[in-house]
Amino acid sequence: MKILICISKTPDTTAKIAFTNNNTKFAAEGVQWIINPYDEWYALVRAIELKEKDPSTVLHLVTVGGADTEPIIRKALALGGDEAIRVNLDSSDSFSVAAQIAEIARQGYYDLVFTGKETIDYNGSSIGGMVAELLDLPYISLATHFELNGTKATVVREIEGGEETDEVLLPVVVSCQKGMAEQRIPNMKGIMGARTKPLKVVEPVAITPLTSVVAFELPPAKAGVKMVSPDDPAELIRLLHEEAKVF
Amino acid sequence: MSVLVYIDHSEGHFKKASLEALSYGAKLASQLGVTAEALLLGTVSEDLASLGAYGAVKVHQVGQESLNQLDAGRYARLVAEAVKATGATVVVIANNLCGKAVAPRLSARLKAALVAGAVALPDTSKGFVVKKNVYSGKAFAHVSLDTAIKIIALNPNAYPVSKGEGKAEVSALNVAVDPSKVTVLSTTQASGQVPLTEAEIVVSGGRGLKGPENWGMIEELAKLLGAATACSRPVADAHWRPHNEHVGQTGIAIAPNLYIAIGISGAIQHLAGVNRSKVIVVINKDPEAPFFKAADYGIAGDAFEVVPKMIEAVKKLKGMA
Numbered sequence: 001m002k003i004l005i006c007i008s009k010t011p012d013t014t015a016k017i018a019f020t021n022n023n024t025k026f027a028a029e030g031v032q033w034i035i036n037p038y039d040e041w042y043a044l045v046r047a048i049e050l051k052e053k054d055p056s057t058v059l060h061l062v063t064v065g066g067a068d069t070e071p072i073i074r075k076a077l078a079l080g081g082d083e084a085i086r087v088n089l090d091s092s093d094s095f096s097v098a099a100q101i102a103e104i105a106r107q108g109y110y111d112l113v114f115t116g117k118e119t120i121d122y123n124g125s126s127i128g129g130m131v132a133e134l135l136d137l138p139y140i141s142l143a144t145h146f147e148l149n150g151t152k153a154t155v156v157r158e159i160e161g162g163e164e165t166d167e168v169l170l171p172v173v174v175s176c177q178k179g180m181a182e183q184r185i186p187n188m189k190g191i192m193g194a195r196t197k198p199l200k201v202v203e204p205v206a207i208t209p210l211t212s213v214v215a216f217e218l219p220p221a222k223a224g225v226k227m228v229s230p231d232d233p234a235e236l237i238r239l240l241h242e243e244a245k246v247f
Numbered sequence: 248m249s250v251l252v253y254i255d256h257s258e259g260h261f262k263k264a265s266l267e268a269l270s271y272g273a274k275l276a277s278q279l280g281v282t283a284e285a286l287l288l289g290t291v292s293e294d295l296a297s298l299g300a301y302g303a304v305k306v307h308q309v310g311q312e313s314l315n316q317l318d319a320g321r322y323a324r325l326v327a328e329a330v331k332a333t334g335a336t337v338v339v340i341a342n343n344l345c346g347k348a349v350a351p352r353l354s355a356r357l358k359a360a361l362v363a364g365a366v367a368l369p370d371t372s373k374g375f376v377v378k379k380n381v382y383s384g385k386a387f388a389h390v391s392l393d394t395a396i397k398i399i400a401l402n403p404n405a406y407p408v409s410k411g412e413g414k415a416e417v418s419a420l421n422v423a424v425d426p427s428k429v430t431v432l433s434t435t436q437a438s439g440q441v442p443l444t445e446a447e448i449v450v451s452g453g454r455g456l457k458g459p460e461n462w463g464m465i466e467e468l469a470k471l472l473g474a475a476t477a478c479s480r481p482v483a484d485a486h487w488r489p490h491n492e493h494v495g496q497t498g499i500a501i502a503p504n505l506y507i508a509i510g511i512s513g514a515i516q517h518l519a520g521v522n523r524s525k526v527i528v529v530i531n532k533d534p535e536a537p538f539f540k541a542a543d544y545g546i547a548g549d550a551f552e553v554v555p556k557m558i559e560a561v562k563k564l565k566g567m568a
C-alpha cells in the first residue's frame with residue numbers, strides 16, 4: 001500500500017490577517033506557520049494509523065511550495081511518513097498546484113491520495129477534486145471515516161444533514177476532515193528521525209495558471225456592540241425584530 | 248452563449264443554495280446580455296418549469312434515478328457535456344457539499360478557471376474578477392478568472408433568492424450516463440431539519456452551558472425561531488452535541504442572517520466559522536468575553552436566566568403567550 005498525503009502550510013490559526021503592497025500580498029512578517037490543520041490532524045494521522053496497522057505501508061508527503069515550506073514538511077515527517085517531496089512552485093492558483101500533485105501521483109503509483117478538507121487560508125476545497133479529475137480517479141470529498149479492506153476502501157463522508165457510507169475500488173482520492181483521526185503530538189524519536197528522512201525537491205512541470213489574485217480586502221470593522229440589560233431580554237428580542245429585522 | 252446554473256437537490260426538492268445560485272446566475276446573465284439556463288441531474292418531485300421564476304429560460308435534465316447519488320466524477324462529466332451542448336461560458340454552482348465535490352473536477356476537466364466560495368457578482372469592467380472569502384472569513388480575495396469558460400462556486404447565503412414569474416422550457420439532455428465508480432452502502436440523514444449551512448438563523452451553545460442536559464432551552468429557542476442549532480468545538484468533542492453541529496475553523500463555516508451565541512467565549516477559531524453572519528448576538532456572563540467585540544447585540548448575563556426570558560419574549564411576539 002502506497003499513500004500520498006498532500007501537506008500545505010498556513011498561517012497559525014490565531015495569526016493576524018493583514019496585507020501589504022497595496023493589498024496584494026499577505027503580511028507574513030512575524031506570522032507563525034503551521035501545517036494546515038486538516039492535513040495534519042486528519043489526512044496525515046489517518047495515514048499513519050493505516051501504516052501502524054500494516055507496516056508494509058509506504059507514506060509519501062507532497063507539498064507544492066517554496067523553500068520556506070521545509071520546516072512544515074519536516075514537522076509532518078516528525079509525526080510520521082517515510083519521505084517527502086517538495087515541488088518547487090509558489091502559486092496561489094489551485095489548478096497549478098493540483099497539476100503538480102497529479103504529476104507526482106502519476107509517477108509514484110499510489111493506491112491512495114489524501115488531502116485535507118481545505119486550506120484555512122485560501123479555503124478552496126478544490127485541490128483534491130482537481131487531482132482526482134487529472135488522474136481520472138474517483139473522489140470522495142469531506143470524509144469522516146476511512147477503512148481499507150483489500151483492494152477496496154469503505155469511506156464515510158458528510159452529506160447535507162447526515163452521512164453516507166461509500167465503497168470504492170482503489171486507487172482513490174479522499175479529502176479528510178474531522179472524525180478521520182485524533183490530533184497527535186510528535187515525540188522526540190519522531191523529531192530526531194525526521195532530520196534524516198529524505199526530502200526530495202523537484203522542479204514543477206509547466207502549467208498555465210487559470211486564475212490570479214488581483215487584490216485582497218479586509219471586511220469593514222463592526223460598528224460596535226449594542227448591549228442590552230440582562231434584566232430585559234425582551235428588549236433584545238424587540239431590537240432583533242424591529243431594528244435588525246432578522247425575524 | 249449562456250450562463251449555466253447547476254441545480255442541486257435532496258429528498259425531491261431543490262436546494263435553497265441552488266436557488267440562490269440560479270438567482271445569481273440570472274442576474275449575471277442579464278449583466279452579460281445572455282440567457283440563464285439550468286441543469287439538473289437526477290429526479291425531483293418539484294416542477295422543473297418552476298425554475299423559470301428564478302430566471303432560468305431553459306432547464307436541462309438528465310433524469311436517471313441513479314444520479315440522485317453524488318458521484319463527483321460522473322457529475323463533472325455530465326456537467327461538462329451540458330456546457331458543450333449549451334455553449335455556456337459561465338457555470339454557476341452552489342459551494343455546498345455537492346459543489347465542493349463537483350466544481351473542482353469540472354474545472355480540471357475543462358481547464359476552466361474556478362472561484363470557490365464567491366460572495367458577490369463578478370466585476371466585468373476589467374476582465375472577470377470575482378470576490379471570494381479567504382482566511383476563513385477574515386478577509387476577501389478578488390480573483391481573476393483567466394480562461395474562456397469560467398466556473399463560479401457561490402457560497403450559501405451570500406446572494407438572496409429572487410423569485411418572480413415565469414416558466415422555463417424543460418428538455419431532456421441526451422447524454423450517455425456511465426455507471427458510478429462509487430457504491431453507496433448506506434445513508435443516514437436527519438430529514439426535515441434545516442441544514443446548518445442553509446439556515447437563516449442559528450442558535451449556538453458553548454461550554455458555558457455546563458452539560459448536554461441544558462440544551463433544552465437552546466432547542467426550544469431554535470424551534471421558535473425556525474433556526475438550526477450549532478455548538479462550539481469543545482462541546483462536540485465532549486459529545487454533548489453531535490459533531491455535525493460543530494462550527495468554526497475546523498468545523499462548518501456558516502453565514503446566517505442571525506447567529507445567537509450562548510455561553511461561547513468567542514475564540515478566534517470559533518469566529519472563523521461564524522464571522523460572516525450578518526447579525527451576531529452574544530449572551531455571556533463575562534462582560535469581558537472576546538465574542539462581544541465581534542457582536543452586534545449582546546447581553547452580559549447568566550444564560551440560565553436570560554435565555555428563558557428570551558423564549559418568553561419570542562412567544563409573546565409570535566402571539567403564542
Ligand SMILES: Cc1cc2nc3c(=O)[nH]c(=O)nc-3n(C[C@H](O)[C@H](O)[C@H](O)COP(=O)(O)OP(=O)(O)OC[C@H]3O[C@@H](n4cnc5c(N)ncnc54)[C@H](O)[C@@H]3O)c2cc1C
Pocket residue numbers: 013037452453454455456478479480481482493494495496497498509510511512513514515516517520530531532533536548549550551
Ligand atoms: C487549531 C484550532 C482549531 C480550533 N477550531 C475550533 C472550531 O472550529 N470551533 C470552535 O468552536 N473552537 C475551535 N477551537 C477551540 C477554540 O480555541 C476554543 O477553545 C473554543 O471555541 C472554546 O469553546 P467555548 O467558547 O464553548 O468554551 P470556553 O472558552 O470555555 O467559553 C465558555 C464561555 O461561556 C461563558 N459562560 C460560562 N457560564 C455561563 C453562563 N451561565 N451563562 C453565560 N455564559 C457563561 C464563559 O464566560 C465563557 O466565555 C480550535 C482551537 C485550535 C487550536
Ligand SMILES: Nc1ncnc2c1ncn2[C@@H]1O[C@H](COP(=O)(O)O)[C@@H](O)[C@H]1O
Pocket residue numbers: 006007008009036038039043062063064065094097114115116117118119120122123124125126127128
Ligand atoms: N501547496 C500545496 N501543496 C500540497 N498540498 C496542498 C497545497 N495546497 C493545498 N493542498 C492540499 O489540498 C487540500 C485542499 O486545499 P484547498 O483546495 O486550497 O482548500 C489541502 O488541505 C491540502 O491537503
